[in-house]
Each structure stands twice: as C-alpha cells, then as structure tokens.
Amino acid sequence: MKKLLELLKEKKFKDLRIHISTLHAPDIAEAMAEVSQKESLLIFRLLPKDLAVEVFSHMEPSYQVEFSQLINEDELKELVNELNFDDKIDYLEEIPANLVKKILQNTPENERRLINQFLNYPEYSAGSIMTIEFVDLKKRMTVREAINRIRKIGVDKETIYTCYVTDNERKLEGIISLKELILSSEDSKVEAIMNKEFISVETHDNQEDVADKFLKYDLLAMPVVDSENRLVGIITVDDIMDVMEEETTKDFHMMAGMQISEESYLESTVAGLFKKRFPWLAVLMISATFTSAIMEHYQALIASMAILSANIPMLMGTSGNAGAQASTLMVRSIAVGDVEFRDLFSIIWKELRVSFLIGLSLAFLNFIRMYIIGNYTFLLSFVVSLTLIATITLAKLIGSALPMFAKRIGLDPAIMANPMISTILDALVLITYFTITSLFFHF
Amino acid sequence: MKKLLELLKEKKFKDLRIHISTLHAPDIAEAMAEVSQKESLLIFRLLPKDLAVEVFSHMEPSYQVEFSQLINEDELKELVNELNFDDKIDYLEEIPANLVKKILQNTPENERRLINQFLNYPEYSAGSIMTIEFVDLKKRMTVREAINRIRKIGVDKETIYTCYVTDNERKLEGIISLKELILSSEDSKVEAIMNKEFISVETHDNQEDVADKFLKYDLLAMPVVDSENRLVGIITVDDIMDVMEEETTKDFHMMAGMQISEESYLESTVAGLFKKRFPWLAVLMISATFTSAIMEHYQALIASMAILSANIPMLMGTSGNAGAQASTLMVRSIAVGDVEFRDLFSIIWKELRVSFLIGLSLAFLNFIRMYIIGNYTFLLSFVVSLTLIATITLAKLIGSALPMFAKRIGLDPAIMANPMISTILDALVLITYFTITSLFFHF
Structure with missing residues (x-):
C-alpha cells in the first residue's frame, strides 16, 4: 500500500497500473478511502473492470455512497449491475430511494421485482444477508x-x-x-x-x-x-464472519448502555454519537435519584458521623465491579449457548458460594486496611467489612440472574448492561450499608 | 435430539442405530454430554466408525477428557489415530503427558516428532490452530x-x-x-x-x-x-470462526476485569471462578482506598453539610457510565481496526464536543430534578450540575484515551477495562466535586 501511495504521488501512472493489478481488492479499497477524491478516482480508472467491481464491493458502506457521487451515472449503473447479488442489495440499501430507481431503470422487470423483495427482508434476518447466486x-x-x-x-x-x-x-x-x-x-x-x-x-x-x-x-x-x-x-461463510463481528459490536455497545449503530467511530458525527449515548445516560442518571433519596434519608446519621460516608465510594465501586464480572460472564455464556434458563438454580447456587468466598477474602483485606493500617475503629472496620460480604453476594446474584431473566422474557441479555446493574447495585449498597450501620451503632 | 433421548429411554436400540446415522455429529456430541456416562457409551458404540471419530472431535474439550476415560485404551488409541491432525493436537493438549505418551507409543517416529513440534507452538499462535492435511x-x-x-x-x-x-x-x-x-x-x-x-x-x-x-x-x-x-x-475458516468466538469471550472477560479461561461457565469450579475474579477485585478495592482518603480529607465539609454527600453516588454512577461508553466504544473500534493511535487527536477533539453536549444536557436535566422538583438550593443544584459537566468530559476523555495508550505500549486495550476506568473516575469525580463546592461555598 505504501508503494501504491508513492507511485501515486510521483505520478508514475504506468507503473501504478501494473502495481495495482498485483494488489488485493480489500487493500485497494482501503487505500482509496485514504487518498483524496481526485486520486481515488484516478486509481479506480486504472483498474481492470472485474477488479474495479470487486474493489467497490469491499469499500465501507459510507465510502461506497461517497464514491458513487464521484463517478457519472452510466459508470455507476454499469458498476452496480456487475456486483454480486448480495453486494448489490447491500449497496442499494445504503442509497436514497430515488437513486435506487434511477439505477434500476434499465433492469429487467423480473430482476427488479426480486431486488425489491430482497430489499424488504427485515434487517438482521437471514433474508437480508443471502444471495441468489448458487449452483x-x-x-x-x-x-x-x-x-x-x-x-x-x-x-x-x-x-x-x-x-x-x-x-x-x-x-x-x-x-x-x-x-x-x-x-x-x-x-x-x-x-x-x-x-x-x-x-x-x-x-x-x-x-x-x-x-x-x-x-x-x-x-x-x-x-x-x-x-x-x-x-x-x-x-x-464470508458474510457470516461479518455478521459475527457485527453482532459482537452490538453486544459490546449494548452492554455499555449505548444504542446500536453500524457506523465506524471515525465516520460518526458528534450529533450521532450524542444520540447514541445520551438516552441511557439520562435514564440511569434519573434512576440514580433514588440513591440521592437514600442518602438524604440518612442525612442525620451522616452529619453526626461523617466518617461513615468515606467508605461509600469504595463499597459501591467494589460491588459494581463484582456485579459487572457476573453479568458479563453470564451475557457471554448465554450468547455462546453455554447456559440456559433451566440452569438458573445451579448458577445461583454456584454464585452464592463464589461470592461468599470472594466477599470473605475482600472483607479480610478491607479489615486489615481499615483497622490495622488505617485509623478506623474496630466497630466501623467490622461494619464496612460485613457490608462488603453482603453487597458482593447481592452483586453476584443480581449480576448473574438479571441477564437470564431478560433472556427469558425475550429481551437481549446484554440489555442488563453493566451500567444498569451498577445503578441498581448503588441503591442496594447504600440500603445495606445504612441498615447494618444502624444495627451496630444503635441510632 | 428429543427422539434420540426417547429411543434411548425406551431401549429401542435398533431404531436408535438407524436414527443416529441421520443425525449430525455436533448434535450427537451434545446429546452424549447430557446423558449418563453409561448411556453416552452406549450411543458411542452404536455409531459407525467414521461418525464416531467426527462426534469425538465435536465434543467440548473437558468432555473429551471425561469420555476418553470411559473407553478402553485400545479404543482410545484407534480413535485418536483417526482424528484430523488439528483435532488430534487439540485433544493431546488437553490430556496429561503420560497419557499422551501412551497414546503415541505405536505412532511412527516422524509423525511423533511432528506432533511434538505442533504441541510446542505457543497458545493463541497461528501454529497452534493449523493442520497439515492440505493438498x-x-x-x-x-x-x-x-x-x-x-x-x-x-x-x-x-x-x-x-x-x-x-x-x-x-x-x-x-x-x-x-x-x-x-x-x-x-x-x-x-x-x-x-x-x-x-x-x-x-x-x-x-x-x-x-x-x-x-x-x-x-x-x-x-x-x-x-x-x-x-x-x-x-x-x-471453520477453526477461524472458533477463534473469533474465543477472542470475543476473552475481550468481554478482560473488560469486566476477569482473568481469561477457556472453560464454559457450568464446567468451571467455584475455586476456578474465585481465582478468575478475585485478583482484579482486590486490586481495584485497594485502589479505591484513594477515594476513602479523599472523603476523609473533606470530612469537616461533609459533617457541616451532609446534604453534599447525597449527590455523590449519582455523580460517580453517571460519570462511570459515561466513561464505560467511551472506553467500550474505543476498545471495540481498536479491535475491528477502525481507529489507530494516529487518530488520537481527532478522537479527543470529537469526544470533547460530544461530552460537552452530553454534560450540558444531563446538567440541565439534573438542575430541574434538584432545584425545580427537589428541595435543593439554587447554589447546590448549580454546583452539582456544573460538576456533572466537568466529570462527564473527564470520563469521556479518559475512557477513550486510556485504551489507545494501552494499545500503544503493547497491552491489550481491553485491560483498560470499565472497572479500572470507573475506579480512576471515582477519585477524579470526588476531587472535582469538592473543589467546585469549596469554590462556591467558600469553606
């Protein structure tokens, strides 16, 4: 690819034509997206026709749209006509309806009907990724x-x-x-x-x-x-590998509380990114009002013993992390088919034991940190450690059970995303902490 | 598969033999893992030899090990001998060295040398997933x-x-x-x-x-x-699809702060799950001590104005969620090759604009929640909203930049996991909140 760019800069078009024919279509498509529109058009015109079609089919969808505005309508028609059927459908899905009409105007009636049928298969369905070119x-x-x-x-x-x-x-x-x-x-x-x-x-x-x-x-x-x-x-199978990558990205985004989009990061606009991220953040922020209410409720307690609040971030953070581990593990296990709803009880039983072990070990570490290294009283160190055991157990149970229930009622388990679970956990951690504190300090 | 289990229960072995030959190897392997050892052995003995080999190669690794203890040594040797070369290597990697020796004792010297060479390729390398059976x-x-x-x-x-x-x-x-x-x-x-x-x-x-x-x-x-x-x-390509699934699982686990393992959830022991999850939780909990130190530092402030602490969980939660969005998007964009280190500045510039927009909108919502709906003073509502803008900008910048730097110094970007970023953010949120509060309330 370096050589291609060099030859292009030095305007050695004869050498460029020879060099290009030794390259792979995906690499040429990649190079074209990086150079100027003029240079990209120049490269394209140097390509043998078959290779040009293949290069076009390997462009990113958004670049396909951009590029098809550079060439004239006849060139575009010819190009689209030569595309594999599934690539043709993919391209036609990206462009405005009036351009689709223009491109298809000389297409025979029966092929046009077939294309329309394929354009109507729902997104993410088998119909939307299939091709008719089989033996x-x-x-x-x-x-x-x-x-x-x-x-x-x-x-x-x-x-x-x-x-x-x-x-x-x-x-x-x-x-x-x-x-x-x-x-x-x-x-x-x-x-x-x-x-x-x-x-x-x-x-x-x-x-x-x-x-x-x-x-x-x-x-x-x-x-x-x-x-x-x-x-x-x-x-x-080549299209299925693309599906696998797309589905993984969808899961990642859903788990981080973002709406799904197929645009790559650098292609996304600021407004697009805003729209993707804002809704969940707003919903979760408003849900977090609940945590403020709990804190307000215990205001007197905090005022009389401000040191109590010092451990809240640690308790919430650690429980959130423990919950994220459990929910991520569960979402992924469901996705690869390792666990099913009928395994719920054995999962809960396993998580109970794991979380108790983890809670106990972390509580021990925390006790050393607070009582032996830090300046906390025995009672407060004990109360915080006890809270840790309880909240980690809660975190693991909720983190592993919620994705299963989401799946059960027909939602994508990934929707029980870490942000959702950590928001729920924040509230539970506060309630647990203040309840246990009240018990031991007799307020 | 239902029919297979029925015929098995009714002990209709003749029908079972006929039925089994119409099934696909992966389905038979799945069924065998679900029934008792005795029944599983029974199914296996009904299989034609070729199909038996194929079924064995489709078993989960841990079940392969379990199953190979059910059959006698000669059967096992014959079975392993018939496996495809790459499946053979995969199996031999799972079993103890002395059993490998036993199985290979009648293998010709040159093949044994080849097998040893393949067993020595590093995990996750091209060598470890290739086969020699080509034309x-x-x-x-x-x-x-x-x-x-x-x-x-x-x-x-x-x-x-x-x-x-x-x-x-x-x-x-x-x-x-x-x-x-x-x-x-x-x-x-x-x-x-x-x-x-x-x-x-x-x-x-x-x-x-x-x-x-x-x-x-x-x-x-x-x-x-x-x-x-x-x-x-x-x-x-079939092995590559397995690699894609495995790598996705690795990324998910790493992002949730877990150590990687290839065991499925239900196969994992409690001790195994503990070992996978405890280290990061402990590291992050100890790092969270830093948040306690900040809270202790501002103890007098909190004691005199306990209502201040009521918004801390919301601020930390919302910033954590915003950071998780940015880091997840970035880890995934790096994984699919959408962004590279040279894009760092354009990413930071884009994130700055997006986060300002999001921060402003959330601050507006929060102001309504606190001042108009809630019972907070104008000044406190304003201070919390201002903190929200600052911390969301911080969260987006850190969430998107850290995975890039991790990649740059040769780490897996997924290690800049959401738990790690939210722990860093918790501390930054507290510092920001108390600094802004001190400015406006003149303590």
Missing part, C-alpha cells in the same frame, strides 16, 4: 453432468463448493459438496450421494442464529428456504 | 493432473478447495482454488493460473491477526509458512 442441480443427473453444469454456470456463482439439488417446484431435496462430486465416480447419480439431512434456515430467522449454526456445524454455505421449503437463496 | 500441487502439472491428484489424496484432507503449489524444498510458490481448476481448460498448466500474490501468515503470528485477515480477504483457508517461506500447514 442448483437435479437429482437425476450423473456426477459428470453435475460437474459439467458447474463448469458452465459456476463462474458467476458466490460458491460452487456446495451445490443445491432442487425439484421442479424449486423445493430443496438435498445438498452436495463439490468435494463429494469430485471424489465420486463420474457415473454415480447425484441422488445417491447427496445429503438429505441438511441444515437450513428460513428467510426471517435471525442472522445471529444463522451464525451459531455455521459455527456449530462448520459450514461453508447454508441454504435459505421459504415457509414451503422452496430454496430462495444461500448464505456464505 | 499440495506442483506448478508443472496440468489442470487434469492436478484434479487427478486431488481425487487421489483429497479424501483425508481438511479442505480440497484451496490447493498449495510448492517447489521441491516445500517453499510455497502459489495458491490455486478448486474453482479455478474446475473452470479452466484441462490442458492449462497450474503455473499459468495459480495466484502468486497470496495472503499467508507465519507460525508465530497471533491467531487474532489471522482472523482479521480471513475477515478482510474473505478467505476459506490460509497457508502458514515458516521463516524461510516453507509451507508448514494451513488454517481453515
């Missing part, structure tokens, strides 16, 4: 005929490594891999070697569930069928 | 010869869809896909169609970087070479 075979074919068909139609297909056997009504009857075809005798029938126990999904299934199946069954491609088992598309 | 071709071959070679040796290979062209010293000269072979004329030379500009990794490269390359270049397999460019193995 279909018939079960009466011999292996030789099947391979000949692959040779004939394979060049434009998203994959030729998994082929789909359909009947005359497009119903999916079996799946056969190119490996099985290549390793079988040429006179065998497709029917005899195809796999009838295949894994498939429906158009409206969630993309996250599709990704789980790829992971579990080590698939390279998966058929998508409609409610009547007719084959409508396939999903390939 | 190698020579550049002088015709396409026909190449396809014949694939037919001859392909059955045991991890993939036949990407083939590797090596010279006599095993140096990698090019890559060719089965698609290119199938779509080319049979008399073409491999040399003419192979891809010389291939993406490869070295044995000691980190698996996370390997996964990034799969994602960027949409690969199905990638060659692993040694320092002299000799082909030593390949990595396939």
Whole structure:
C-alpha cells in the first residue's frame, strides 16, 4: 500500500497500473478511502473492470455512497449491475430511494421485482444477508453432468463448493459438496450421494442464529428456504464472519448502555454519537435519584458521623465491579449457548458460594486496611467489612440472574448492561450499608 | 435430539442405530454430554466408525477428557489415530503427558516428532490452530493432473478447495482454488493460473491477526509458512470462526476485569471462578482506598453539610457510565481496526464536543430534578450540575484515551477495562466535586 501511495504521488501512472493489478481488492479499497477524491478516482480508472467491481464491493458502506457521487451515472449503473447479488442489495440499501430507481431503470422487470423483495427482508434476518447466486442441480443427473453444469454456470456463482439439488417446484431435496462430486465416480447419480439431512434456515430467522449454526456445524454455505421449503437463496461463510463481528459490536455497545449503530467511530458525527449515548445516560442518571433519596434519608446519621460516608465510594465501586464480572460472564455464556434458563438454580447456587468466598477474602483485606493500617475503629472496620460480604453476594446474584431473566422474557441479555446493574447495585449498597450501620451503632 | 433421548429411554436400540446415522455429529456430541456416562457409551458404540471419530472431535474439550476415560485404551488409541491432525493436537493438549505418551507409543517416529513440534507452538499462535492435511500441487502439472491428484489424496484432507503449489524444498510458490481448476481448460498448466500474490501468515503470528485477515480477504483457508517461506500447514475458516468466538469471550472477560479461561461457565469450579475474579477485585478495592482518603480529607465539609454527600453516588454512577461508553466504544473500534493511535487527536477533539453536549444536557436535566422538583438550593443544584459537566468530559476523555495508550505500549486495550476506568473516575469525580463546592461555598 505504501508503494501504491508513492507511485501515486510521483505520478508514475504506468507503473501504478501494473502495481495495482498485483494488489488485493480489500487493500485497494482501503487505500482509496485514504487518498483524496481526485486520486481515488484516478486509481479506480486504472483498474481492470472485474477488479474495479470487486474493489467497490469491499469499500465501507459510507465510502461506497461517497464514491458513487464521484463517478457519472452510466459508470455507476454499469458498476452496480456487475456486483454480486448480495453486494448489490447491500449497496442499494445504503442509497436514497430515488437513486435506487434511477439505477434500476434499465433492469429487467423480473430482476427488479426480486431486488425489491430482497430489499424488504427485515434487517438482521437471514433474508437480508443471502444471495441468489448458487449452483442448483437435479437429482437425476450423473456426477459428470453435475460437474459439467458447474463448469458452465459456476463462474458467476458466490460458491460452487456446495451445490443445491432442487425439484421442479424449486423445493430443496438435498445438498452436495463439490468435494463429494469430485471424489465420486463420474457415473454415480447425484441422488445417491447427496445429503438429505441438511441444515437450513428460513428467510426471517435471525442472522445471529444463522451464525451459531455455521459455527456449530462448520459450514461453508447454508441454504435459505421459504415457509414451503422452496430454496430462495444461500448464505456464505464470508458474510457470516461479518455478521459475527457485527453482532459482537452490538453486544459490546449494548452492554455499555449505548444504542446500536453500524457506523465506524471515525465516520460518526458528534450529533450521532450524542444520540447514541445520551438516552441511557439520562435514564440511569434519573434512576440514580433514588440513591440521592437514600442518602438524604440518612442525612442525620451522616452529619453526626461523617466518617461513615468515606467508605461509600469504595463499597459501591467494589460491588459494581463484582456485579459487572457476573453479568458479563453470564451475557457471554448465554450468547455462546453455554447456559440456559433451566440452569438458573445451579448458577445461583454456584454464585452464592463464589461470592461468599470472594466477599470473605475482600472483607479480610478491607479489615486489615481499615483497622490495622488505617485509623478506623474496630466497630466501623467490622461494619464496612460485613457490608462488603453482603453487597458482593447481592452483586453476584443480581449480576448473574438479571441477564437470564431478560433472556427469558425475550429481551437481549446484554440489555442488563453493566451500567444498569451498577445503578441498581448503588441503591442496594447504600440500603445495606445504612441498615447494618444502624444495627451496630444503635441510632 | 428429543427422539434420540426417547429411543434411548425406551431401549429401542435398533431404531436408535438407524436414527443416529441421520443425525449430525455436533448434535450427537451434545446429546452424549447430557446423558449418563453409561448411556453416552452406549450411543458411542452404536455409531459407525467414521461418525464416531467426527462426534469425538465435536465434543467440548473437558468432555473429551471425561469420555476418553470411559473407553478402553485400545479404543482410545484407534480413535485418536483417526482424528484430523488439528483435532488430534487439540485433544493431546488437553490430556496429561503420560497419557499422551501412551497414546503415541505405536505412532511412527516422524509423525511423533511432528506432533511434538505442533504441541510446542505457543497458545493463541497461528501454529497452534493449523493442520497439515492440505493438498499440495506442483506448478508443472496440468489442470487434469492436478484434479487427478486431488481425487487421489483429497479424501483425508481438511479442505480440497484451496490447493498449495510448492517447489521441491516445500517453499510455497502459489495458491490455486478448486474453482479455478474446475473452470479452466484441462490442458492449462497450474503455473499459468495459480495466484502468486497470496495472503499467508507465519507460525508465530497471533491467531487474532489471522482472523482479521480471513475477515478482510474473505478467505476459506490460509497457508502458514515458516521463516524461510516453507509451507508448514494451513488454517481453515471453520477453526477461524472458533477463534473469533474465543477472542470475543476473552475481550468481554478482560473488560469486566476477569482473568481469561477457556472453560464454559457450568464446567468451571467455584475455586476456578474465585481465582478468575478475585485478583482484579482486590486490586481495584485497594485502589479505591484513594477515594476513602479523599472523603476523609473533606470530612469537616461533609459533617457541616451532609446534604453534599447525597449527590455523590449519582455523580460517580453517571460519570462511570459515561466513561464505560467511551472506553467500550474505543476498545471495540481498536479491535475491528477502525481507529489507530494516529487518530488520537481527532478522537479527543470529537469526544470533547460530544461530552460537552452530553454534560450540558444531563446538567440541565439534573438542575430541574434538584432545584425545580427537589428541595435543593439554587447554589447546590448549580454546583452539582456544573460538576456533572466537568466529570462527564473527564470520563469521556479518559475512557477513550486510556485504551489507545494501552494499545500503544503493547497491552491489550481491553485491560483498560470499565472497572479500572470507573475506579480512576471515582477519585477524579470526588476531587472535582469538592473543589467546585469549596469554590462556591467558600469553606
């Protein structure tokens, strides 16, 4: 990429053309996003047509939109026309409806109808990530005929490594891999070697569930069928890797109390980031009013014994951290399918024991810190340590149980985000602390 | 799977044998882990040999170890012998050294040496996830010869869809896909169609970087070479999906201040969970002593104006949440390659604007809550709102900058976990709050 930028600066266009043809499309797309619009257009015009299409499909969505305003309408139409079907849908989803209309105006009626159907699949559904470019075979074919068909139609297909056997009504009857075809005798029938126990999904299934199946069954491609088992598309593993990354980002953002967006950080505007972050912060701040109310309630106690308040930040922080550990572990365990709702009691029992051990150890450490190293009285050191045991146990129980209940009632467990749990815990910590204090100091 | 368990309970072993052969290996492995040891052994003995090997390779590592104690040593040896090379390495890594020795005692010397070499690759390196079962071709071959070679040796290979062209010293000269072979004329030379500009990794490269390359270049397999460019193995996309999931889990755990482990939740012991969680909690609790010291310092102030302390939990909570948003966004943006260290200043500038907007809006809300709805004085409501603006700006700046600095000095950005940042912020919030209060109330 360095060399590309150098040649570009030195205006050695002949060398540049040769150099570019040795590069990979994703690298060229990356370079184009970094140079000026003029230079980016220059690079693009040096590309052989096939490579240009591939480069375009590897651009970030927002850059695709930006770039398509640099080229003229005819160039754009030609480019979009050459895109793989799924890349075409992805691009058309990004641009305004009137531009979609313009681009599709010379597209044959039946393809246009298909494109509109695909544009209407809900976001994050299997339908929204599938493509129609697959190899279909018939079960009466011999292996030789099947391979000949692959040779004939394979060049434009998203994959030729998994082929789909359909009947005359497009119903999916079996799946056969190119490996099985290549390793079988040429006179065998497709029917005899195809796999009838295949894994498939429906158009409206969630993309996250599709990704789980790829992971579990080590698939390279998966058929998508409609409610009547007719084959409508396939999903390939490269798109699933993108889904996995997207879903991870969604989980991370949700767990930190942010709304989901697909923009990369540097592309996001200040207003966009504000909108993503403000709502949860506001909700949680207002919920935190509850903690102020508790503190106000114990104002007299604090006034008469200000030293009491000195340990509140430590108690809240430590419990918050303990709760975050439990909730994060649980959200992730649910996401990878390690635990289910029926495991709730064994989880609670385990967390009880772990949190008691942790609480006891931290309480011991804290007692040393307060009574032996610090200047606190025995009683206060004891009360704070006791509170620590109680609040850590609470934190672990709530942190692990809430994501399970969220999942149970159909919410994303990640919504029981660390911020939410720590806000709940802050209130509980204060109540526990003041209750225990009142018991021992007899107010 | 329900049907399998039913047939098992009704002891209809004949039907069970037929039913099992229609199931997928991962489902059978899952079922075996759920039933009793006796039943699991029974299912296993009903499996055709090939399927048995596949089922074993799909078991969770800890269950593999458990299960291999149920079968006798000869069965185990045979089973392990039949495993794919990478699955074999994964299994041998899990079991005690003396059992490895026993299992390998009849293995030929050269294979044993190879296995030992693979067992020695560092954890999380490319070498630790690669396999040796690839198809190698020579550049002088015709396409026909190449396809014949694939037919001859392909059955045991991890993939036949990407083939590797090596010279006599095993140096990698090019890559060719089965698609290119199938779509080319049979008399073409491999040399003419192979891809010389291939993406490869070295044995000691980190698996996370390997996964990034799969994602960027949409690969199905990638060659692993040694320092002299000799082909030593390949990595396939199914293993990379596992790596992606593993790395995501590592990031989640690190961000919640837990040590990494590969055990699933339900498999983890109480002691194991304790060891994972205690160290960070203890470190952070002791760091939180700093907050106690600040509170002690302002004890007189709090005693004379106990109502001051009522807003501390809200201030710390809200700033902590704001910091968590920024740090999570940044850790994830670094992980997916969206931002780099050179973007630091543009990030700080963006965060400054976003946090000012958010701080201002939250301060406004808070002022209404305290002065208009609540019973606070104008001055205190104002002071708390002002503190909110200052601490949210601090939180966003620290939350976004610390992960970048961690990355810069070679640490995992996720180590600048939310717990770490919220502990730092707690102290800063207190200092800010008391400083501003002292200014306005003239203590």
